[in-house]
Amino acid sequence: MADVAERAGVSVSTVSRTLRGLSTVSPEVRARVEEAARELNFAVSRQAASLVTGRTGNVAVLVPALDAWFMGSALSSLAPLLRAAGMELNVYVIPDLAERTSFFERLPARRNADALLVFSFDLTDEETTRLDNLGMPVIYVSQHVDGRPSVYVDDVAGAHFGTRHLLNLGHRRIAFVQTIGASGFSFSSNERLLGYQQALTEANVPLDSDLVVATQVGDKRGTAEVLGKLLSLREPPTAIFAEQDEVAVAVIRTLRKTHIAVPERISVLGFDDQPLADWFDLSTVAQSPSDIGRQAGELALKLIADSGTDHGRHIVLPTIVIPRATTAPLPSPQDEQEVRDHP
Amino acid sequence: MADVAERAGVSVSTVSRTLRGLSTVSPEVRARVEEAARELNFAVSRQAASLVTGRTGNVAVLVPALDAWFMGSALSSLAPLLRAAGMELNVYVIPDLAERTSFFERLPARRNADALLVFSFDLTDEETTRLDNLGMPVIYVSQHVDGRPSVYVDDVAGAHFGTRHLLNLGHRRIAFVQTIGASGFSFSSNERLLGYQQALTEANVPLDSDLVVATQVGDKRGTAEVLGKLLSLREPPTAIFAEQDEVAVAVIRTLRKTHIAVPERISVLGFDDQPLADWFDLSTVAQSPSDIGRQAGELALKLIADSGTDHGRHIVLPTIVIPRATTAPLPSPQDEQEVRDHP
DNA sequence: CTGAAAGCGCTAACAA
DNA sequence: TTGTTAGCGCTTTCAG
Numbered sequence: 179m180a181d182v183a184e185r186a187g188v189s190v191s192t193v194s195r196t197l198r199g200l201s202t203v204s205p206e207v208r209a210r211v212e213e214a215a216r217e218l219n220f221a222v223s224r225q226a227a228s229l230v231t232g233r234t235g236n237v238a239v240l241v242p243a244l245d246a247w248f249m250g251s252a253l254s255s256l257a258p259l260l261r262a263a264g265m266e267l268n269v270y271v272i273p274d275l276a277e278r279t280s281f282f283e284r285l286p287a288r289r290n291a292d293a294l295l296v297f298s299f300d301l302t303d304e305e306t307t308r309l310d311n312l313g314m315p316v317i318y319v320s321q322h323v324d325g326r327p328s329v330y331v332d333d334v335a336g337a338h339f340g341t342r343h344l345l346n347l348g349h350r351r352i353a354f355v356q357t358i359g360a361s362g363f364s365f366s367s368n369e370r371l372l373g374y375q376q377a378l379t380e381a382n383v384p385l386d387s388d389l390v391v392a393t394q395v396g397d398k399r400g401t402a403e404v405l406g407k408l409l410s411l412r413e414p415p416t417a418i419f420a421e422q423d424e425v426a427v428a429v430i431r432t433l434r435k436t437h438i439a440v441p442e443r444i445s446v447l448g449f450d451d452q453p454l455a456d457w458f459d460l461s462t463v464a465q466s467p468s469d470i471g472r473q474a475g476e477l478a479l480k481l482i483a484d485s486g487t488d489h490g491r492h493i494v495l496p497t498i499v500i501p502r503a504t505t506a507p508l509p510s511p512q513d514e515q516e517v518r519d520h521p
Numbered sequence: 522m523a524d525v526a527e528r529a530g531v532s533v534s535t536v537s538r539t540l541r542g543l544s545t546v547s548p549e550v551r552a553r554v555e556e557a558a559r560e561l562n563f564a565v566s567r568q569a570a571s572l573v574t575g576r577t578g579n580v581a582v583l584v585p586a587l588d589a590w591f592m593g594s595a596l597s598s599l600a601p602l603l604r605a606a607g608m609e610l611n612v613y614v615i616p617d618l619a620e621r622t623s624f625f626e627r628l629p630a631r632r633n634a635d636a637l638l639v640f641s642f643d644l645t646d647e648e649t650t651r652l653d654n655l656g657m658p659v660i661y662v663s664q665h666v667d668g669r670p671s672v673y674v675d676d677v678a679g680a681h682f683g684t685r686h687l688l689n690l691g692h693r694r695i696a697f698v699q700t701i702g703a704s705g706f707s708f709s710s711n712e713r714l715l716g717y718q719q720a721l722t723e724a725n726v727p728l729d730s731d732l733v734v735a736t737q738v739g740d741k742r743g744t745a746e747v748l749g750k751l752l753s754l755r756e757p758p759t760a761i762f763a764e765q766d767e768v769a770v771a772v773i774r775t776l777r778k779t780h781i782a783v784p785e786r787i788s789v790l791g792f793d794d795q796p797l798a799d800w801f802d803l804s805t806v807a808q809s810p811s812d813i814g815r816q817a818g819e820l821a822l823k824l825i826a827d828s829g830t831d832h833g834r835h836i837v838l839p840t841i842v843i844p845r846a847t848t849a850p851l852p853s854p855q856d857e858q859e860v861r862d863h864p
Numbered sequence: 865c866t867g868a869a870a871g872c873g874c875t876a877a878c879a880a
Numbered sequence: 881t882t883g884t885t886a887g888c889g890c891t892t893t894c895a896g
Contacts, residue, residue, distance in 0.1 A: 179873065179874070180873085188882075188883085189882065189883045189884080190873090190874080190875095190883090191875080191876085191882070191883060191884080192881090192882060192883075194874070194875060194876095195875095195881095195882090198875090202881060202882085203881075203882085204881060204882090207881085207882085219654065221627075221628065221629075221631040221632055222632075222873090222874075223572075223632045223633075223872095223873055223874070224568075224632070224633050225567075225568045225569075225571045225572050225577060225632075225633075225872090225873080225874090226568075226572050226872075226873035226874040226875085226888090227873080227874055227875070228568045228874090228888090229566070229568050229569050229572055229872090229873080229874070229875090229887095229888045229889065229890085230873090230874055230875045230876075230887075230888045231874090231875065231876090231888085232888080234568060236611075243593075243597055244587070244592075244593045244594075244596045244597045244600065245590070245593035245594045245596075245597040246593065247588070249587075249593070250586075250587045250588035250589065250592070250593050251587075251588045253587045253588075253612075253614075254586055254587045254588040254614060254616070257587065257612065257613075257614035258614060258616060258620065261613075261614070261620065266611055266629070266633070267611065267612045267613075267614075268609055268610065268611055268612075269596075269600065269610045269611075269612050270600075270604075270610075271596075271597060271600035271601060271604070271610075273597070273601060277601065277604070284564070285564060286564075286609070288564045289564055289565075289566045289567070289568070290566075290567050290568075290609070311562070427800060431800075454797070454800065457770060457774075457797065457800070457801075458800075522889065522890065523889085531866075531867085532866065532867045532868075533867090533889090533890080533891095534866070534867060534868080534891080534892080535865090535866060535867075537890065537891060537892090538865095538866085538891090541891085545865060545866085546865075546866085547865060547866090550865085550866085565889085565890075566888090566889055566890070568888090568889080568890090569872090569888070569889035569890040569891085570889080570890055570891070571872090571890090572871095572872045572873065572874085572888090572889080572890070572891090573871075573872045573889090573890055573891045573892075574872085574890090574891065574892095575872080
């Protein structure tokens, strides 16, 4: 910066002011400085600047993984937004317990970012407290933490709508497949189950715990087992609502392998609306991670700008049912007959 | 840090030395300092440290998007590696031309990272030159740039093997579907086409430019058109090799909608082996983005440690053919007959 | 093995 | 509108 100052024949302060776009610089001097900076290929050192301003110009995000649809989409919308605000994006990936422990012990983001976005973790109280003392705004994404700014989707309503879609198609025996996630990774599971139950109750359909099962993403055998349980009930389900698209698709594949037609025999509904859903023509309850990312980013910028305001504010985003080809009206008894005759 | 020093009854220098793990600190003093630091919940400011050391502790990555399988996987393996080395991960997402121009104009990574990993961009010479003057090691990932460190997959060999797999199954009319990417995003398209051509030539199968077509990812109509062209040739292909899994799956869906059995009638082979391939039981040529990410990360750390060495080194990773359910032997004439009789 | 002192490159009062 | 000066929190000589 001294070089630029010398070349432009001004003081470093003036260079600093110019480069920060302060209006207290005369146009001619500004021009001279800017040219000198360009000629010298000069860029301000954020490190040095942050040392005195106390702001780092970084926004940190804590994610369980990057190779997941949700994170990819959310960060893809978050990044340009931060960039537009002149902020850098710092990513902390916490794939396992060891990394997690180390993160919360050492808090590497401390003093290294102006805000932290925590994605999809089921945090312990201890961890939350630790983040409270981080000295920067912490925004919880895809999860709600009382009294802290959070951005998430209305899972209860989403599952409610989804279930109602199936009810409206005439289904009464509707199974719900929960996802057992990697430990500590939040799938909003309970909210979605709740929405499912609410919708059934509202429609005077009795809850049947036999119809609620759980499996893991990617566990083919487990999914097959769970499906076997459902299919061997005295009154098997005519529709299956999986709380994640990936599981819904696994269910469909297993059913079709067993020559059970979807949706003619059994309707299947997912939740998420990832690209996979479109590939499989899967009816699903859509959420928009890019909206979530955008909202979270905006909230972060707001909190950085005027800390103290708005803390504890929750932003709840909507979901919407996308009917595709895997949900269909409950076959009437004679249709059923027909299906039996010509399988 | 002064606080820690006071609490431990030592000088700031000693605290600094302790916290950096230098061995020139007596065990008892070290213990005292560490305890004081813990009690005060102290963490060194990277900003201040980097101001004097000149190293930022950041590794920057430049990616065209984050919501793509390749990036997600690569970064997921890169991140823990950097973390283990005490480095932070800084992500620059460049989704469009405007962002791209601005990035190369302002070079925000300048002075803000110790190395830059550039993913999957088809860079202009000008852009490459700009990066050369960034003052930090730049590693090119999923692309080769002469004289600069690069990490990529052997696309020629991959396509060669893939084509040979189809040839070995008896296919002679093999189509190749290229992907037209977003501009500036590199798909290694030409290398893959070359490998395809090499394999054919090696097997004495004449090249037929009618069998080489191009479409865009996600462009259903375009894919259908291109497929129509292939199917209406005088001698239509019996196998289709798409240079990306997503296109291969789109091809399969279109074929099946037209009641052309895959693989009985036409074999389809993809390239990448993303999860989608497994969902669709797609035979494909696998590459491993997580290996790529890992290698690129290690190379970056190496170049940061001793700059000057190894520059211009290329790391080429292998591919492997994964046969699944969408490639099958060329039906013999009588089989063909049979298929015609019972479609 | 430890401490004192001199900056690293910038910004933010304060003066002019 | 511009320049001078005093740090920001650390690391790194250089003494001891």
